[in-house]
Amino acid sequence: MPLAKRIIPCLDVDNGRVVKGVHFEEVKEAGDPVEFAQKYKSQGADELIFLDITASQQGRETMKNVVCKVAQVIDIPFTVGGGIRKLEDAREILLSGADKVSINTAAVKNPELIKKLMSIFGRQCVVVAIDAKKNIRGTKARSEISDQKYWFEVKIFGGKTGTGIDAIEWAKEVETLGAGEILLTSIDADGTENGYDINLTKSICDAVRIPVIASGGCGEPRHMLEVFKQTDVDAALAASIFHYEKSSVGRVKDYLKNNGIEVRV
Amino acid sequence: MKRNNIAIFDYGAGNLFSLKAALERNGAESVSILRKLNDLRGFTGIVLPGVGNFDPAIRSVEPFKESLLRAMEIAMNGGVPMLGICLGMEMLFNKSEEGTLDGLKILDGEVVMLSKRVKIPHMGWNNISTTDRESKLLQGVSNGSWVYFVHSYYVKPTDKNIVIANSVYGDVIPALVENGNLFGTQFHPEKSGAVGAIMIKNFLKECTQCS
Numbered sequence: 001m002p003l004a005k006r007i008i009p010c011l012d013v014d015n016g017r018v019v020k021g022v023h024f025e026e027v028k029e030a031g032d033p034v035e036f037a038q039k040y041k042s043q044g045a046d047e048l049i050f051l052d053i054t055a056s057q058q059g060r061e062t063m064k065n066v067v068c069k070v071a072q073v074i075d076i077p078f079t080v081g082g083g084i085r086k087l088e089d090a091r092e093i094l095l096s097g098a099d100k101v102s103i104n105t106a107a108v109k110n111p112e113l114i115k116k117l118m119s120i121f122g123r124q125c126v127v128v129a130i131d132a133k134k135n136i137r138g139t140k141a142r143s144e145i146s147d148q149k150y151w152f153e154v155k156i157f158g159g160k161t162g163t164g165i166d167a168i169e170w171a172k173e174v175e176t177l178g179a180g181e182i183l184l185t186s187i188d189a190d191g192t193e194n195g196y197d198i199n200l201t202k203s204i205c206d207a208v209r210i211p212v213i214a215s216g217g218c219g220e221p222r223h224m225l226e227v228f229k230q231t232d233v234d235a236a237l238a239a240s241i242f243h244y245e246k247s248s249v250g251r252v253k254d255y256l257k258n259n260g261i262e263v264r265v
Numbered sequence: 266m267k268r269n270n271i272a273i274f275d276y277g278a279g280n281l282f283s284l285k286a287a288l289e290r291n292g293a294e295s296v297s298i299l300r301k302l303n304d305l306r307g308f309t310g311i312v313l314p315g316v317g318n319f320d321p322a323i324r325s326v327e328p329f330k331e332s333l334l335r336a337m338e339i340a341m342n343g344g345v346p347m348l349g350i351c352l353g354m355e356m357l358f359n360k361s362e363e364g365t366l367d368g369l370k371i372l373d374g375e376v377v378m379l380s381k382r383v384k385i386p387h388m389g390w391n392n393i394s395t396t397d398r399e400s401k402l403l404q405g406v407s408n409g410s411w412v413y414f415v416h417s418y419y420v421k422p423t424d425k426n427i428v429i430a431n432s433v434y435g436d437v438i439p440a441l442v443e444n445g446n447l448f449g450t451q452f453h454p455e456k457s458g459a460v461g462a463i464m465i466k467n468f469l470k471e472c473t474q475c476s
Contacts, residue, residue: 003387003434072290
């Protein structure tokens, strides 16, 4: 029996409240993190991801309390990302009860952080989030899919800043440095609800041997089926489809199971 | 004395909060996180958690090895139960490919890396198939239940009779071992939803009966 494909609701948290962004901008308020966590857990979520999008230091203190409260009621794994700049930030989040931390900008700025986190907490605690965007300019290594007129560039600071780094090369590097998992977001697809970026997801899955979570673009259960059928991805993340109750985790899983995908039901 | 007073050993390597919360949610009256294991009297159950790396974890128990080994012998003879989760189970064996130090050698066998044919770590939900051996931890857990794994190494016990459940990931990997009241899980019951909660309750039940 193969490993079940994981369905992961994602909660963007701003100052202790769950919000949902579109294209990494314009956030709308949507509710209490602990209530959301409980709801998704009871629907059969395999894991949860909290991304702290709070800008202020004070807000990040709030996040630690959120993590603590979630850990008390939740008996499935959860990851916390956003605003983790240094080892101490990661340690505080893990000691507050998170199972994994996700790092993004900090990993690009200071790749040694991946190695440090791995050696102290173990590979399984270290998720590297890669925000990738198609780029048609430049002479960088093209994505390994033939005929593509673009490459995937790693973006940081919430998708705002380019790095000139090729996402496929970066994925391989973070694996070598000690990442246990990659959370891969397509900035182009995010918020469109038109489906995951299959090319991006496939390129990254083919390049590494660690689990990959696909993110960005899920608008209906069919998109999850597509990404599981067409790539070797291990998990699919979604936010708005669950937040606004267009579907539930349970309904998505039944649908996937009926279409031949191994899921935990 | 409290009815169910559980000790979690802290190797100093991460998140014990969710394990503590899981024990409390499932009925432990008191859960202590210990950095020292010199004196285990008064505890009705001991948990070796599953976070960290093999060598640092072995080094962290070295000063208390004698008292720990004694507690393990007691558990194997049906006394105060002990539960090793993931790394906490791997430590019970002779040695591990993850490190160079000797294991605790309380169970005979080795810890080896997962097959190169599959993604490592083995991260996510997989199902367990129970063997026909009687199990205390699996009371009320049905064959094929999903549990949450996160690991890169797995145990190969010499005595196959202690293996209570297996899972398949590249190879057949022992998911649960039991020897008297010494329990080891390769998966994380504290992260395995309702199924994990049943196992934790079963463990705590044994703890109550031995106190």
